[in-house]
Amino acid sequence: MAIQHVMVIGAGQMGSGIAQVCAMRGMRVTLQDIAPEFVERGFSRIEESLVRIVKKGGLSESASRDTLASITLTTTLDAVASADFVIEAAVEKMDIKKSLFMQLDGLAKPDAILATNTSSLPITEIAAVTSRPERVIGMHFMNPVPVMQLVEIIRGLQTSEKTYRAVADLAQALGKTPVEVHDYPGFISNRILLPMINEAIYCLYEGVADRDAIDTVMKLGMNHPMGPLQLADFIGLDTCLSIMEILHDGLGDSKYRPCPLLRKYVAAGWLGKKSGRGFYDYRSESK
Numbered sequence: 001m002a003i004q005h006v007m008v009i010g011a012g013q014m015g016s017g018i019a020q021v022c023a024m025r026g027m028r029v030t031l032q033d034i035a036p037e038f039v040e041r042g043f044s045r046i047e048e049s050l051v052r053i054v055k056k057g058g059l060s061e062s063a064s065r066d067t068l069a070s071i072t073l074t075t076t077l078d079a080v081a082s083a084d085f086v087i088e089a090a091v092e093k094m095d096i097k098k099s100l101f102m103q104l105d106g107l108a109k110p111d112a113i114l115a116t117n118t119s120s121l122p123i124t125e126i127a128a129v130t131s132r133p134e135r136v137i138g139m140h141f142m143n144p145v146p147v148m149q150l151v152e153i154i155r156g157l158q159t160s161e162k163t164y165r166a167v168a169d170l171a172q173a174l175g176k177t178p179v180e181v182h183d184y185p186g187f188i189s190n191r192i193l194l195p196m197i198n199e200a201i202y203c204l205y206e207g208v209a210d211r212d213a214i215d216t217v218m219k220l221g222m223n224h225p226m227g228p229l230q231l232a233d234f235i236g237l238d239t240c241l242s243i244m245e246i247l248h249d250g251l252g253d254s255k256y257r258p259c260p261l262l263r264k265y266v267a268a269g270w271l272g273k274k275s276g277r278g279f280y281d282y283r284s285e286s287k
């Protein structure tokens, strides 16, 4: 199936990145969020990212203009009706995703594929609220989407081979490397990454070391591009907590219990870079 029109649900850090990479490859994209300020913020993020790419010589000025022109912003789901492919990147909450997938299923063309960029929620359960579970799949991009090579493709129990192939081909057309994963909590990426981040938060909570020491050990000692606390801020502490809860509930092992300090930060609204404060303070940073 030729994918010409992509609908992206949620214009946060991931949705805007997904919209950008699809538009850069010549697809028509509709980017949706629940309020105009969120879609506008998502569009500004795309503009900033394209400026970086043009400066680095990765795209011409005119291709950048064409990319921006192929993105339509909306706060409704009307455009789902004409989309060949819908990808959901709203918040990491099962009730919101289920409600969205019920609506998307009612609006989308019968042969449209419905994908979710969820970090850890079960694809099979999301697919089960639709009348087309064979055309529901996980397409898990990494942050920042324009830079990271990997896309995890998660097969729900009922995902068809045809759907898997179409989404793997799409990932390749976007210049990414797809990796096939079965539907278990956290998939591969977050089953491994998040317990490491959670353990770093425990190190801070228990006074093993301060923030900078923890991040420095992992950056200089293990050659990670960012320390785990900085990476947690970058992912979003609400998303990190939600992933830990899903690992804990889904795998039933106490080793996945979220650190109380992570819970406390999320309760305070300290969600990391996107809210201006997490383990680091971003409020004085110019954007």
Ligand SMILES: CC(=O)CC(=O)SCCNC(=O)CCNC(=O)[C@H](O)C(C)(C)COP(=O)(O)OP(=O)(O)OC[C@H]1O[C@@H](n2cnc3c(N)ncnc32)[C@H](O)[C@@H]1OP(=O)(O)O
Pocket: 049, 050, 052, 053, 056, 118, 119, 141, 142, 143, 144, 146, 147, 148, 189, 190, 193, 225, 226, 231, 235, 239
């Ligand atoms: C939670 C989940 O479900 C799954 C996840 O996504 S987990 C998170 C996965 N992501 C990571 O682990 C990211 C770890 N961090 C990194 O790889 C790097 O710190 C980083 C790529 C984010 C930034 O790299 P950096 O070297 O510190 O900064 P910087 O020099 O500004 O950027 C590196 C390159 O990326 C580009 N870049 C960074 N952000 C960009 C963006 N939003 N758009 C376009 N280009 C961008 C820069 O222009 C630069 O390009 P060149 O290599 O051509 O010079």
Ligand SMILES: NC(=O)C1=CN([C@@H]2O[C@H](COP(=O)(O)OP(=O)(O)OC[C@H]3O[C@@H](n4cnc5c(N)ncnc54)[C@H](OP(=O)(O)O)[C@@H]3O)[C@@H](O)[C@H]2O)C=CC1
Pocket: 009, 010, 011, 012, 013, 014, 015, 032, 033, 034, 038, 088, 089, 090, 091, 092, 093, 096, 100, 117, 118, 119, 120, 140, 141, 142, 143, 234, 235, 236, 239, 274
């Ligand atoms: N952050 C990361 O590193 C990664 C995240 N993911 C996954 O991608 C998804 C999005 O994460 P991320 O972009 O970081 O989160 P953000 O919080 O940046 O963005 C989520 C956006 O979705 C909006 N939203 C909430 N409810 C709805 C709805 N019903 N319809 C449409 N939009 C809605 C939010 O609005 P509001 O602010 O009002 O709630 C917000 O603008 C999550 O499932 C997450 O697990 C996947 C890979 C990496």
